[in-house]
Amino acid sequence: MGEMMVAKHAIWPRVNDPIFNISERAQNATKSLGKENVINATIGALMDDDGNLITLDTVFNEYKSLPNAEIAAYAGIAGQPEYLEAVKKACFKEFMPEAHIRAVASPGGSGSIKLAVYNYTNEGDEILTSDWYWSPYVSIAEETNRDIVTYQLFDENNDFNFTSFKEKFLYLANKQERIFTILNTPAHNPTGYSVGDDDWDKIINLSKEVAVNPEKKVILFVDVAYIDFAKDDEGSRRFFKKFSNLPENIFVIVGFSMSKGFTAYGMRMGAAIGISSSEDVAEQFFYSCVHSCRANWSNCNRGPMTLLSNIVNDPEKFKAYTEEKDKYKNLLSVRAEAFVKESEKCGLDILPYRDGFFVSIPCEDPKALSEELTKDNVYTVPLKAGLRFAVCAVSESKCSAAPSIIKNAMEYIKSQKVEA
Ligand SMILES: Cc1ncc(COP(=O)(O)O)c(C=O)c1O
Helix, strand or coil: CCCCCCCHCCCCCCCHHHHHHHHHHHHHHHHHHCEEEEEEEECCCCCCCCCCEEECCCHHHHCCCCCCCHHHCCCCCCCCHHHHHHHHHHHHHHHHHCCCEEEEECCHHHHHHHHHHHHHHHCCEEEEECCCCCCCHHHHHHHHEEEEEEEECCCCHHHHHHHHHHHHHHHHHHHHCCEEEEECCCCCCCCCCCCCCCHHHHHHHHHHHCCCCCEEEEEEEEECCCCCHHHCCCCHHHHHHHHHHHHHHCCEEEEEEECCCCCCCHHCCCCEEECCCHHHHHHHHHHHHHHHHHHHHCCCHHHHHHHHHHHHHHHHHHHHHHHHHHHHHHHHHHHHHHHHHHHHHHCCCCCCCCCCEEEEEEECCCHHCCCCCCCCCCCCCEEECCCEEEEEHHCHHHHHHHHHHHHHHHHHHHHHHHCC
């Protein structure tokens, strides 16, 4: 190999994103065989039954009504002040924690993760998340020399595995000053799981136990990228209230995204929302993040900020937006229910689905199963310990058909192994 021109810290394995690879194959199959003959469950966006991206009219009509200058002008480094207020309302609704809350605009939820990870961990730190996780967490962590360590999300009854969570949380508390945990809930990617209120209580109580030691800093990063597609709008937000009046050395950061809730994937808008009982801690958050914004992307996309503020601050517009979104939320729910019901019927084991875009199927050799399924023109994303099936992108009838196809492919692989 020739001399490396890139700096040592910037050398990574030359891999293409596996999701995009399989997604491309699914698209090619759809083109050559016709969409009725292919199940493309690789896409992480809400698609209609014909495979077209769903876009909310209430969002795009508002966007297109903005004066050019409102889209073209720079925004404030921290985000437009109206946006920073509106985003709190959109995120918490009536469950705003009683705390000092500061928001900073970010390019998507991804940007908020970057802001939080960089500013709240030290180089060499380990960051805790569940064993089923969205893989960019690793990219974001390793980019600045942090590692991801995982707990088991589910116990043998498919409930939240608090024992495993506690074990890993305490392991980090013993070895580091900072215990930074990423919780992607509600509507977890890739499993569709949502942490229940009782488990939230346990997580917060454990955080408080660790925080008795004033040297320790507990940071809970709550990735709510899919919150607007959780079935129970109120129930899925109730946990926010638990972030009221926490000890000063427990800091909560909520990662908000417009990508799914506003079907604004490519507009790249989100926010990091810091929550603390201490005004000073909240101010520190704001100014550290503003520095990072300046250093990484300067300011964010102004048009989507204005469109969110305009919708959230106008009750009529907000009602129309919510009604339109809820129509699609129901569509998603019907598809997921079809998948879950058929899985039960044919005996396909899936992880406990509650809400959101994806269902996961645990299996032994995900790559082999995903490959086997392509022979039936079913395209899924192979993960470390299973397959991800995007109910968000597949019609109800295909969601009903898929579980038995998957079950059969699993049985076939098993029978081949036995023969060999
Ligand atoms: C778990 C999770 N978190 C955060 C995001 C953030 O997405 P974006 O940066 O598009 O807002 C996504 C998007 O797919 C996601 O799946």
